Amino acid sequence: MTNLLSIIQMVVAVLLVVCILLQQRGSGLGGLLGGGGEGYHTKRGLEKTIFTATIILAFIFLALGLARLIIVQ
Numbered sequence: 554m555t556n557l558l559s560i561i562q563m564v565v566a567v568l569l570v571v572c573i574l575l576q577q578r579g580s581g582l583g584g585l586l587g588g589g590g591e592g593y594h595t596k597r598g599l600e601k602t603i604f605t606a607t608i609i610l611a612f613i614f615l616a617l618g619l620a621r622l623i624i625v626q
Contacts, residue, residue: 555624562617565610572607576600 577600596604 555621558617558621558624562614562621565614565617569607569610569614572603572610575603576607
């Protein structure tokens with residue numbers, strides 16, 4: 554059981570890293586070079602889906618870590 558949880562947690566960790574890397578930051582270095590004056594905007598479409606998936610994957614990762622901790626003891 555612990556091995557299965559470990560494998561699932563590794564898969565979730567990779568997916569979480571991918572989701573984090575896919576997210577775009579607002580201005581990045583554009584503000585340093587004079588660009589990036591977009592202001593505030595709401596998340597729509599794929600950006601919102603990736604944001605929501607990141608939050609869900611983070612909670613799943615945390616829950617799997619706690620489950621492994623409880624099972625091992």
